[in-house]
Amino acid sequence: MIPNLTLAVVAGVLFATGVYLLLARSITRALLGIVLLSNGANVLLLVAAGPAGEAAFYGRTPESDMSDPLPQAMVLTAIVITLGMTAFILAMAHRSWQLSQTDIVADDVEDLRLVELAVRDVAPHDEERPDVDDDAAGDDRPPGPGTDAVVEP
């Protein structure tokens, strides 16, 4: 089987851009990342189908000229699934917006605990070395969405 180079490159670009978007902290960007990744996988299935041929109508097209119909059926299934999942993420993004007026994924419980511990560790140093006050000031903000409270050691 000779794979189609154009399709392979397209799949690669879709995967790369999808991964990049997925790394963002905004829900909408992550959603777009998922959509691009899914389409990358769909194009990959088309690459797997081998060279393109005539439409696979039994009896009208000679079998040797047909393109492989099975990956097309799988791509259709995958597209339908992605559609449903996208709708669900959109609903969740909307609900998240209703609840917190932000599109940013909030810190998880374990992150919050780490930040609390780190703040507790930093606090005594502040009294001994007043010069780090400026650096640590950021940690007094409540660790919420988007603050990303990274505590410098």
Next chain:
Amino acid sequence: MTGIDWDILVPLPVVLALAGAGVAVVVTGRIRLQRAVSVVTLSLVLVVALALLVGADREGPLSVTVGGWPARMGVVLIVDRLAALMLVVSATVTLGVLLYSIGQGAASTDEERADEQAPLPIFHPTMLVLSAGVSNTFITGDLFNLYVGFEILLASSFVLLTLGGSAPRIRAGISYVVVSLLASVILLSAIAMLYAATGTVNMAQMAERLDALPEGTRLVLQLMLLVAFAVKAAVFPMFGWLPDSYPTAPAPVTAVFAGLLTKVGVYSIMRTQTLLFPGDQLTELLMWAALATMLVGILGAVAQDDIKRMLSFTLVSHIGFMLFGVAVGTAAGISAAIFYVAHHITVQTTLFLVIGLIERYGGTTSLTRLGGLAKLAPVLAVLFFLPAMNLAGIPPFSGFLGKAGLLQAGAEQATWLAYLLIAGSVLTSLLTLYAIARVWSRAFWQPPIEPATEGLERVPRGMTLPAAALVAVGLAITVVAGPLFAVTDRAAADMLERAPYIDAVFPGGVP
């Protein structure tokens, strides 16, 4: 293959559950009828699963071609001993959880009901769809259909996890959904590559054709499938999503997730590693992953102050035991791993249900606020103590028997890595016992921290009885451990031999 009668049963676990879900959606207005529909459906699924186990054990793997299409073109459904056993265990715990949630729903006040149940009473239909998705991954003989099964169970798990749409659940839901979908994309890409390499998605045919491929290509395909399933099974280092998302869901949902969803990933790893990629090229990698999963998981559990979060981490840690058995890869190892999966599904689900009872009674699951439960609620104490000791692997419970089987299989392999894993397993068991003992001494034994006992609520019998029944099932696994181990031995032998599975799909030889 005389078993025409048996073969008819193969698609039923999925068909019944989906049909039941449809009926349950239609009767949403009438809660009693809806409950009856879901209980009857799941009971039927359980009966069918038991029949399939008997059939598969007597006749060998049972297979059906969907729609009568020949196996190369259409989807093949196949139930061997492993799949049948998984069906029985999953149907049992799903039924138990459903009864528990009915007990909870009947007793909860209107206010809670508004919180627990979304505008439509969608809990029951979604639970049935989840059951159908889980069964579909167990019975399918087609890799793309396996992907579809995963998507069915994922979609319903998304709905269940975000029931009510409160802020913590939406936060947990977003990371869970994104991680799950990423794993699905990896799985789909792996399937595309496997199709490109072999020209089929039928697992039996693929098994034959993969043998002819160059080793490098095989390894890439094997690793991609392994990564996709390892995310679902919460194997180190891809487990971070689990303890973050599970504890926020309602108790019955967490219980069914903890019991089933990760085990579906473990089942898929077992199936693909034995059927598609026999041999030991990944043994070392799997062993290191198993060791890291065990230790990191249990250390996370020890550090927790909340029982639900603690249990989520022990769940991750014990996935390592099953992976250990798969990594050893001998008949003894796989047999012990299957036994451990059956044991762990039951016990972990039971524990989460009991924690739900504790939450209901004490109003919290935080260890810093609970206390004195042994005196205040002796029944709860017993219900917690038995499965907890079972989880920690105290003799004579089934957890001990499963672990003993795994250690024995590891010792038979007699490499230094296997001995390291044995040491790691023993350490993990001890630390599990420590984590459990911490819960026991703080929540049950020490005097109540806050004297405010008037906030304590009576736990309805409708919730206690299903939990007690599942505790009894967990103990029953200990009693029937002999025959059960005999079945898993035969299942593991068949899986390693591969021929019975392939012959069941292609009785006249692989095309």
